[in-house]
Amino acid sequence: MATLDVAAIKADFPIFKRTVRNDHRLVYLDSGATSQKPFQVLDAERNFYENHNAAVHRGAHLLAEEATDAFEHARSNIASFIGANADDLVFTKNATEAINLIAYSFLNATLKSLRGADLPPGSERFVLAEGDEILVSEMEHHANLVPWQELCEKTGAVLRWIGLTEEGRLDLSDTSFFSERTKLVAVTHQSNLLGTVNDVTAIVKLAESVGALVFLDACQSVPHMPVDVVALGVDFIAWSGHKMLGPLGIGCLWGKSEVLSTMPPFISGGSMIESVSMERTTFAAPPKRFEAGVPMAAQAVGMSAAVDYLNDLGMASVAQHEHMLTEAALAGLAGIPGIRIIGPENSIDRGSAVSFVLEGLHPHDVGQVLDESGIAVRVGQHCAKPACLRYGVQATTRATFYIYNDLDDVDALVAGIYSAKKFFGV
Secondary structure (H helix, E strand, O other): OOOOOHHHHHHOOHHHHOEEOOOEEOEEOEOOOOOOOOHHHHHHHHHHHHHOOOOOOOOOOHHHHHHHHHHHHHHHHHHHHOOOOHHHEEEEOOHHHHHHHHHHHHHHHHHHHHOOOOOOOOHHHHOOOOOOEEEEEOOOOHHHOHHHHHHHHHHOOEEEEEOEOOOOOEOOOOOOOOOOOEEEEEEEOEOOOOOEEOOHHHHHHHHHHOOOEEEEEOOOOOOOOOOOHHHHOOOEEEEEOHHHOOOOOOEEEEEOHHHHOOOOOOOOOOOOEEEEOOOOEEEOOOOHHHOOOOOOHHHHHHHHHHHHHHHHHOHHHHHHHHHHHHHHHHHHHHOOOOEEEEOOOOOOOEOOEEEEEEOOEOHHHHHHHHHHOOEEOEEEOOOOHHHHHHOOOOOEEEEEOOOOOOHHHHHHHHHHHHHHHHHHOO
């Protein structure tokens, strides 16, 4: 397992050549929101537009062939990154759309069933009856909560949730939440607020015992640790390209082939059809069934280049590097009077999102002082308001570390917090 050469890595990222706020170097600690992009990704996307730009899966000319080949190579490469087959990977515009794709597949199957429409064999598991249950957790990002709330309101299903311990872990001491009415369990792999890495194996085992599908929000895990979907045993995962060095505007949904093949589509139109007449339409096999319209080919190529970059580093090395930074950050913050970590206070089963509150100061004030020193952090509820409420905080300051951060950045964060305390006289 190689040690990351952070200086060499930073040289690949043009944004680190600039300075910010009174000519300070940029200390970017907001990769949990979006990561920075290396030249390799920017060049790949630009090269596509300059040399191969065409609508994929359309046209018989050379550019269309090249664009299609580049797009499908990207699909295969990205799928391999998570141990998957290319045909089981669906491109979406982001992870939120991927989650909504699943939610609307449930809704569409339910509505068609109510009207007596014929459903493909296996689609009945997407039909929700009054009183059926969807199970989430109290630490979910709004993207993995609001779509399920909406689905329950539309279908009469009931939303239930797994609570959290004081340490920021899922409270699985009571497993009665898993019942014969549970149709879907939707949880995060790694919390974007707490940093907690959940025990997916335990969750899958409980879900399988009641015949429920499992969706895993992997936005904070796929960019930061080795992920193998076969080993995880879940039915779906989703994540975003922009959090793993890739472009904005592209996300991924992976699903087991036997599950995807029974799902009704979300968005309909061109390219996702098998045959069309004025009377009826039949749909293509996955993944094309879920990719209506002209797809985001350039973004897929850019995301594939991001996969190559991370593969060259080695995901085990990426995870080890972040673990080292997280341990250093937790230790440094623990020494600051008035600091409260929101989430696990040790690095066991924990990722690199470190959220905290500082007694006597609002997180926005802390963030502003840090920004004046060139330190970019996230402040607010981080689209995880229920978890904030669970721990009695209105907002937090959050630092998230990645491959281009080092111990100097951790030291800068700690020093910046002391500066905030001094500035406000706390």
